[in-house]
Each structure stands twice: as C-alpha cells, then as structure tokens.
Amino acid sequence: MPINLPNNQARDDVLAGRPALWLNPNLKQDGIWDTKLPVRPSRVSEAESNWMLIASLLEKCFPELKATGGKIESALIEVSPMREALGYSSSEFGRIFVKADNDLPVAGSIQARGGVYEVFMYAKALAESQGIISSEKEVDRLVSEEANALFSKHTIAVGSTGNLSLSVGIAARALGFQAVVHICSEAKDWKVDRLTRLGVKVVRHNADYSGAIDLARAQAEADINTYFIDNERSQTLFFGYSAAANELASQLSKAHITVDDNHPLFVYLPCGIGGAPGGASYGLKAIFGNAAHTFFVEPVQSPSALVHMMSGSSEQVSVYDAGMNNKTEADAIAVPRMSEFVAEVMKPLLSGVFTVVDDDLFRWLWIAQTQQSIRLEPSATAGFAGPKFIVNSPQGHAYLEQHGLREKIANATHVVWTTGGAFVPEEQFTKFMERGASLVKDS
Template sequence: MTNSEDYSQIIDRLRTKKRSLWLNEQLLPDIRPEPSVLAGIADAGARFKRCEPLLAALFNELGPTDGRIESPLTEAGKLAACSSVTAPGAWFIKRDDLLPVAGSIKARGGFHEVLAYAEKLALDHGIINPASDRRCLAGKAARELFSTHKILVGSTGNLGLAIGTLSAALGFNSEVHMSSDAKQWKKDRLLARGVAVVEHQGDYSVAVATARSLMKDSDYFIDDEASALLFYGYATAALELKMQLHAVGRKVDSQTPLVAYLPCGVGGAPGGITVGLKAIFGPDVHCFFAEPVASPSMLLQLCSGQTGPFSVAEIGLDNKTEADGLAVGQASLLAARHIQEMLAGVFTVSDDELYENMGLVEKYLGFLLEPSAAAGLRGPMWLNETEGGREYLKRHQIVPDHATHVIWATGGSLVPELQRVYYRNMAEKQIVRSR
C-alpha cells in the first residue's frame, strides 16, 4: 500500500480526472496463484474442450474452429512506430474483439459459466453422465429442462450479450439487466434473440444489485462482481496467448519479458487473465490495467487498501464514460483479492484518448475497436515516457527494446455500421484536435 502522502496525491489526481499511472507497491513478482485457483482454471479449460462439439453445433460461426473459443494475435509494429504512442519493443494486439458469437472478451467467462450451469443441471437430472457427448445439451430433453430455468445477469453490455446469446441458444429463459451506459445496439441484439432486457437508469452496480434481488428458487444469477466461474473462464486465455507467442517466435523469460495491458471494468476479465498469465510466466510477465478517468474503480480499490467495497462516487467521480464496458464504479472484491499482489499497476485514460486510440488503430492496422477495447493502447508509453514508468522498468531490469507488449482488445467486431460511422467521426475529430 502507498504511504499516506502518496495516497492523498493519487486521490487528488483521480478526483480531478487527471490521467494517472499508479504502481502497485504490494506487487510480489514471484507470486503464483494458489493450487485451488490453478485447479479452477484447469477445470475451465477442460470444460471448454469437452463442450467444443456442442458450441460448434449451436453456432455456425464456431464451425471453422471446431467450437474453440479463440482469437488471433495481431502484430502491431506499425502502431508502435506512430509518434503518438511510440515505445520500443515488439507490439501485438490480442484480438478478443474477434471472439466468435459474442464479439468480445466476455465470451470466455460468460460462455464458461453458462456451460457449467447447463452441465450441472443436466447431470443432476440424469440427462447426461460425466462421459456423455456434450452435444446432448442441445437435445430435446435438455432443452425442456432448461426452459424451466432462468439465468439472470447484470451488465454494462458485453457480458449480458455473451450470456444472453448462449443461454437463449440452449433454451434457457434469460434476463439481462443493463445499466443506462449500455449501448442500444447491444440491447437490440439480445431482444432479437428472445432475451428479456431490463434497462435501469442507474449505473452498472444498480443493474447487478437489481438482478440479484429478483432471483427466485428456479433461477440462476451470474454475479459479475463475485463469480469464480467467470474468473476461471477468462483465465484460460493465458495458455492460448502462450501458444500464439511461441508460434511467432516470441520467447518470454527474464531477458525478454511480457507486458500486458488490459482494459478494466469490474475487474473479472483482466483479473482472470492476469492470474492465468502469472500461473504460466511468473515474474516474467507484468500486467497493467487501463481504466477511464471517470471510473478508476480497481485502482481506487487497490490503492486504498480497503477490504470492503469502495466506490468511485466516494471521491466525487460520476462514472460517466464513452467506454460503456468499463463504466463500473465499484470493482470486484473477488478479482481485487486475487490480483492485489500480482498486478503491476493501473493507468487511466480520458474519453478523448479512447477515441484517438481507436483512430490510430484503424489508421495503422485497419480495424475498428469499440472505445473500451482501445483503453490499453498507451500502456507502453506510460512505461517509457514517465518517471514512474522508467523507474518500474529499472527496478524490474526490463530492457525496453527486448520487451513484448500485448495490448488486449476486448470488443468491437459486432458494432453495427451506423455506430461505426459515429466512432470513426469521433476518432477523426480527436486525432485532428490532438495534432
């Protein structure tokens, strides 16, 4: 934890929405996840594997991958040379915006928990046994069972989209409670699949609390703030990244470390990935979160040292940001506990930066992200161009030229064309304004 003077200074910066880099003094580089966490991640990987035939049968988009939930790793050297974000080292973007069906990182955690619940119900009712082909979960008996159960979730958008989509495909009744920050097109996609959407005027926390309070005996609530199953599903991405880095010849060790930059909302997705990466790479990976200046919930939770919930509203922030997927005022305590000694730090980004980042990605790499997914782009710059960042590199003996930077893109491929036009216009205006 930071000392009182440092804590006061960081709170002052957060309160006034000044872009900030916070370095975690509780970081223990050599720490590894507990055995129970490793077992949970392994179980999630095994569940995804045995459910691949089921997912391929449910969704045509998963046919080419035989049901695997995976995304490409894109080389981003052209972006690294851009004067706005330049930093030495090898640059890549992890394209979770291209995850099939759900179009975002939430496919990993959201799909995993729905699959786990479907398996449990079917096992409990004798529809399958542990060795059964999981395509039975799409059969008549399973669908009749699932139709008598409801899955509820609170979401800013992408998690609800992932859970609602798979729940509906399996025959569950599903109800997604969405905050006012959620984009209308995400609500429309759910409604088109027969998913009930309940909109709340309050923020993400209100949507989650309401969904939780409405759960009945036959319902199942997926708790984005406290779900281990979501967390373990996200963590499986780490092994996928390891294989992809190996395929492009990028070794990860003390001389050539990996630095990952992860957009953070409630913290489950980036937290799970952080734990998964630390399980594989240990001290040779350095994970940073990116949060909007209006919603630095995980930064606030970790730097405060509080064990109970701490909302950004308590320091006068409004949680209003164009990054709807990151518009979370109170971080997941489960995620915070898991990463409090594993996370290297957090940096914050303004909405103007988000749009400029989006524009730079499209200009130099040719694809469009949604604002939330562009949050991590300036992570390498924070490390190389700030006093705190350079001190971190020195302390951990990181030679900038030898580092592998992976910027995690969390969503964007399902954005409808009209929304894309709006994003492009905003990005172009911001790039012109920043010159």
C-alpha cells in the same frame, strides 16, 4: 464513504482526473502461490479442459466456430503498421501486439470467454442433476430435445453494461434457456436491441452498473428457477477468462517470442468490474510468473480498480467515494465499484492500473481502423496507452527500476488486449470514427 489514499503522484493524478499510473505496492515477486488466495492456479487448467470438453457442442450451437473446431479464440496481431501513428516508432518500445478479442466469435467481445463458459458449465451441471447426462462423454446431449425441454423451464439472469449480457444472452438462448438481463443506464441502445431480437428479456434500471447488479441479484434470489451469473462474485466467469492466457502463450510461442526474465511480457487489459482482465492476468501469471507484468486500464472518471486497490481498504471503495462521476464514453468499462473477489485475488499479482481520457479512446479507435482494419469500440482501445506509460512516465521508470528491467525493456513484448467491437452497428461505428478523425486532425 471517506477514503484514505496514500500520498503519491498517482493519487494526485487520479483525483485530478488526469491519466494516472498506479503501481501496486503489494505485487509479489517471490512465493506468489504461497500467498493465501481464495482460488488456486490448478483451476486454470481445469477451465482449459472444460473448454475442450464443450468444443464440439459449441461448434454445433455456433456454426461460425466450425473453422476452429469449436474454440472461441482470437488472433494475435503485430501492430507494426500503426506504430508510428500511435507514437511507438522507436525501438525502445520493443514489439507491440494486439490480442484481438474485439473480433472474438459468438459475442464480439472478451466477455464471450466468461459468459459462454458459465452458461455451458451451468447447463452441464443442471443436466447432470436431472440425469440427462451421466458422464462427460455424453456432454453433446446438452443439445438434445430432452435437455432443451429442461432448459426452457429455467432462466439465466445477469446484470451488466452490455457485453456480458450479450454473451450470456446468446449462449443461454442457443441452449434453449429463458434469459433475463439487467442493464444499467450506461448501456447502449444497440446492445439492448440485439438482445431483444434474440428473445432475451431486458430490464433497464435507472441505476449505475453496481446498482443494476444488486437489483438483478435480489430478483434472481427470489426465484428458484433462476440462475444468476454474478459478475461481481463468480469464480466460474473468472476461470472462463483465465483460459485465454494459454491461448496467448501458444500464439507467442508460435511467433517465436521468448518470455522470460530478460524478455518481459507487458499486458494491458481494459477493466470494468475486473473479472475479464483479472481472469486473463491470473492465467498469465500462472504460466509466466514474474516475467508477466499485467496492468488494468480504466477511464479517468471510472477508476474503480485503481481507487479500491490503492486505498488498501477491506471494504469496497467506489469511484464516487474518490470524487469521480463515472461518466465516460467507454460504456463497457463504466463501472463504479470493482469486484471484491477479483481485488483480493489480484492483490499480490497485479502490476498496476492506469487511466486514460475519452478523447484518446476515439483517437486509437480511428487509428486501429484506418491503419490495420481493427474494428474497436471505445472501451476496447484503452490499453494502447500502456507502452507509453511504461517506457516514458516517471512511474513507469520506477517500475522498470524496481524490477531490474531498465536495460531489458527494448526486449519487451507489449500486448494490448482489445476487448470488443465486432458487433458495433455500422451507424454507431461511423459516429465513433468521425469523432476519432476530428480529434486526430486537431492534434
């Protein structure tokens, strides 16, 4: 499909496959919530209550959650030891943190926040419809024999590059559902092996991410006992992720970090289809309003959110339409077409999107592991480019100027959301580290 992109530096950079920073011209400052959006911010607090409701159940299903009373949460880690290696030693970069979803329990990635949530919400609805539970107080009965017998006759299906499949597969099997995951050609073998060991049926499609979802959706629609978790359209997934914002807000508050107009919060989130970064951003805007500046990050060859949102098109624009090939080592975010739903919701809320080259992903992966023992997969490192883009690039300067932040940027808190990595097998991780080490040595 032919696309129309505005004539500016970000367009030139993105089309040339160079790292680009695109600023969203539709970002709203005033009356954000007056905009007619398909969803309301009250859904964020609803999701937080739902997470609390299922916490005891999660603790029963996943013993690793004992320590947190059933909460699936990650640490907020200041990156002081690696600032120099990242090129961030100067005080103009304010304070820099990692939101360590790479180490998130249950599924080892940010996708635990969406996938586990939607599986448990579906299980609850199904059990209610069959009279197994009649009030929220009885939610623990979702792990009863009766519920298990019901769930075993139902299938939960999902299409993804891997991490959402892991999260959905783990949660579905824990409750006794059948699970089918449809994966695309980019999905890594170790993710497939892990799913197969869990008893999940894996259907590998000779298609890209978007194609695999289309095929998965069509197959699920043909079977009334299959519930399809639709990564492109699901509001439940989106709000599952959104509850992460409150977790981050409490951690910032505990660390005595102020977020307000004079102390801006910049958050950088790796983006595939957009659900995870969109949900977390939406939650942050609901809490902090204009003081939160959220950016998506994508590989230079898979800038699906950047090209779609930049085009302003009401039809889905893919990276192929813009001449990109969707080839990247960042398999978890190798997505050619972003979610239309997320694009619509984020239109007035997202500050911008930037892109990164694969070599940098491996450099950051190596630095994070060697300097602070933070174990990442390549996709999960993309946000480390954020502070440099904001503080040093012409587009970053334009953004600071537009928002009256030029004088305040040294007061900023930057949060690099590291979204996955804990489950990467040792052999694979060693290869990532070798590549990172050789790049760091050569630079």
